[in-house]
Amino acid sequence: MTEKIKIGVSSCLLGNPVRYDGGHKHDRYITDMLGQYFDFIPVCPEVECGLPVPRETMRLVGDPEKPRLLTTRTKVDMTDQMLKFCNRKVLELETSELCGFIFKKDSPSSGLYRVKVYGDTGPAQRNGRGLFAAAFADQFPLLPLEEEGRLNDAKLRENFIERVFCYHRWKDFIANQASYKELIGFHARHKLQLMAHSPKLLSAMGRLVASGKTLSVEELMTSYFDLLMTALTYRATVKKNVNVLYHIIGYFKKQNSSDEQAELIEQIERYARHFVPLVVPLTLVSHYVRKYKISYLTDQTYLEPHPAELMLRNHV
Ligand code: SF4
Incomplete structure (x- = not known):
């Protein structure tokens, strides 16, 4: 291979300190092994939509088909701000020549599968998708998508x-x-x-x-x-x-x-x-x-x- 393949990745998986607590979730298999063949385009929806580091944690709430993104303690609704970013970002990524995307599991913004959605009562259901991951999957239906946790299988x-x-x-x-x-x-x-x-x-x-x-x-x-x-x-x-x-x-x-x-x-x-x-x-x-x-x-x-x-x- 003369040129590396471009892949989108949730930014915290590359070791960037963008998580709510100022930390990261560096995944060595992605950077050290896959990095020999792939060039990574990092995306952190929460930081790129204008939220600070550190910040309050968020969760998905309501209808799993159309959940709202709320801050966990203060219940501020961040859905519109995030969706506005998602619409702009997926169009921008159209020109990035991506051949795949690796998402951070469980995140209300980046999680691809089985993200927790909270209702008014009872335990959370694991049947949601992070708002950015959902917008991305809609925009690129044939692109290979996966979560870092599932790459252990x-x-x-x-x-x-x-x-x-x-x-x-x-x-x-x-x-x-x-x-x-x-x-x-x-x-x-x-x-x-x-x-x-x-x-x-x-x-x-x-x-x-x-x-x-x-x-x-x-x-x-x-x-x-x-x-x-x-x-x-x-x-x-x-x-x-x-x-x-x-x-x-x-x-x-x-x-x-x-x-x-x-x-x-x-x-x-x-x-x-x-x-x-x-x-x-x-x-x-x-x-x-x-x-x-x-x-x-x-x-x-x-x-x-x-x-x-x-x-x-x-x-x-
Ligand atoms: S999971 Fe997504 S939104 Fe959260 S820190 Fe990582 S890249 Fe940012």
């Missing part, structure tokens, strides 16, 4: 980062005035990656590309991108990965000895039984892909959808 982490890299590849592809013919090539390179996520949407995308000449290039690209990002939100499960691995080794049948094929099958089955991580059979498979130089396989993004150094396929 290996499967969610891999899925988010894989989508960020794919989103970036698509942006690069589109930036060069991609044609119908080039879309056929893009789709061919992503087939196995898509198969590992959603065989059903892979088929739908195949049909869309095949009928591409009946659509304008703009319509075709918009529909394809929509399906691409939707397909990748489905988890690449062990079962689907096993299916892809068997599909790949089918290409080696004629060249490999029976012992070599047996070794491949053994490693795939060890992965299927959760004894080894995906990286184990994949390393062996990649060896034969390089050895036999089968161009359909060497070009597949499935073999390296993100840098191996991130070790996203090293968990069982």
Whole structure:
């Protein structure tokens, strides 16, 4: 990679002292590991909408679909001030070329999932979304979004980062005035990656590309991108990965000895039984892909959808 991928991040996660108490929530995985590949665009909705540091804490109150943002002790309603900022900020971010966003969990401004919403009585319900996170998700419906807490889950982490890299590849592809013919090539390179996520949407995308000449290039690209990002939100499960691995080794049948094929099958089955991580059979498979130089396989993004150094396929 020559240039880092731009990602939006809740500012306190980068170590900036913007929280209500003057502190931060520095997340080392984000800055030290992901920072090798991503350039971060920090956003602190509470400070950027004009609130001081330190400040009174806030909470969401009322209807979870349309909550109000109130200061916790003095009950001052900050909703209008925050929404005005959100409307301006999401438009400003349209030009930032973001390929993803990592939000701070639980925040009434930045939390993406299960933020507490308080009613008049009883315990808070965990079914809200921070006001800035909600405005951002509405403005960028296909952009990969995640919370820092959920990045501790290996499967969610891999899925988010894989989508960020794919989103970036698509942006690069589109930036060069991609044609119908080039879309056929893009789709061919992503087939196995898509198969590992959603065989059903892979088929739908195949049909869309095949009928591409009946659509304008703009319509075709918009529909394809929509399906691409939707397909990748489905988890690449062990079962689907096993299916892809068997599909790949089918290409080696004629060249490999029976012992070599047996070794491949053994490693795939060890992965299927959760004894080894995906990286184990994949390393062996990649060896034969390089050895036999089968161009359909060497070009597949499935073999390296993100840098191996991130070790996203090293968990069982
Ligand atoms: S959670 Fe969001 S609003 Fe709160 S300090 Fe962090 S960036 Fe600012």
